[in-house]
Amino acid sequence: MVDNLEVMxxxxxxxxxxxxxxxxxFLLISEAWRESGHVARxxxxxxxxxxxxxxxxxxxxxxxxxxxxxxxxxGKDLMxxxxxxxxxxxxxxxxxxxxxxxKDESEVIALGxxxxxxxxxxxxxxxxxxxxxxxxxxxxxx
Numbered sequence: 583m584v585d586n587l588e589v590m591x592x593x594x595x596x597x598x599x600x601x602x603x604x605x606x607x608f609l610l611i612s613e614a615w616r617e618s619g620h621v622a623r624x625x626x627x628x629x630x631x632x633x634x635x636x637x638x639x640x641x642x643x644x645x646x647x648x649x650x651x652x653x654x655x656x657g658k659d660l661m662x663x664x665x666x667x668x669x670x671x672x673x674x675x676x677x678x679x680x681x682x683x684x685k686d687e688s689e690v691i692a693l694g695x696x697x698x699x700x701x702x703x704x705x706x707x708x709x710x711x712x713x714x715x716x717x718x719x720x721x722x723x724x
Contacts, residue, residue, distance in 0.1 A: 595621040596644035596719045601660060602678070603628050603652055607701060611647070611715075614708040620716055630655035634663060643673055644719045650679035650686060661693055674722050676715065 598615075600608050608626045615622055625643075627633040630652055646664060650657035657677055664670045676697040677690045687698040696718060702708045 595623050596723060597623045597625065597641055598645045598647065598715065598719065599625045599627070599633065599640070599643045600647045601627045601630060601633050601652065601657075602647070602649040604649065607649070607678075610702075610705055610708045611712060614705065614712040615716075617709065618712055618716065622716075622719070629653055630660040630663075633660070637664070637667055637670060640669075642669060644722055645715060646670070646673050646675045647715065648675060648677050650677050650681055650690070658690060658693060661690065661695060665694055674718055676718065678711075 600611060602608055605626070605628065608624075612624055615624060625640075631654065634655075648657040648660055652660060655663070657679070661675050661677070664673070664675065674696040675694065676699065677686075677695050678699045678701055679686060680701045682700055690698055697714070699711055699714070702711050
């Protein structure tokens with residue numbers, strides 16, 4: 583289904599890739615994005631492996647959101663690997679984690695993440711988080 587805004591403006595909605603093993607968190611992000619009234623294509627990967635396998639064939643995302651504590655290949659390692667892929671190198675990466683350890687935040691920022699957010703505990707708390715993600719997408723698309 584094509585959104586009316588896309589048809590009217592001819593613009594393609596931003597693509598946001600979310601790599602998070604918690605499908606509930608992805609659902610909350612999706613619902614909060616929908617409630618914000620902004621159109622986006624959200625693509626979910628539960629682990630790093632399928633994301634990396636498809637990354638060369640994906641449309642260029644506008645933003646990548648990574649969970650820090652992914653199974654097998656963790657968020658930090660995935661961020662390093664994504665930045666080594668030419669197609670993804672300039673894409674802003676945000677880490678979203680349940681960790682409140684300041685060391686985690688400083689490490690991922692040093693590795694090149696543009697933001698670190700502690701996972702919101704409620705749906706209402708996801709709304710400002712998604713607002714911050716939208717702002718990143720809008721600024722990246724300028």
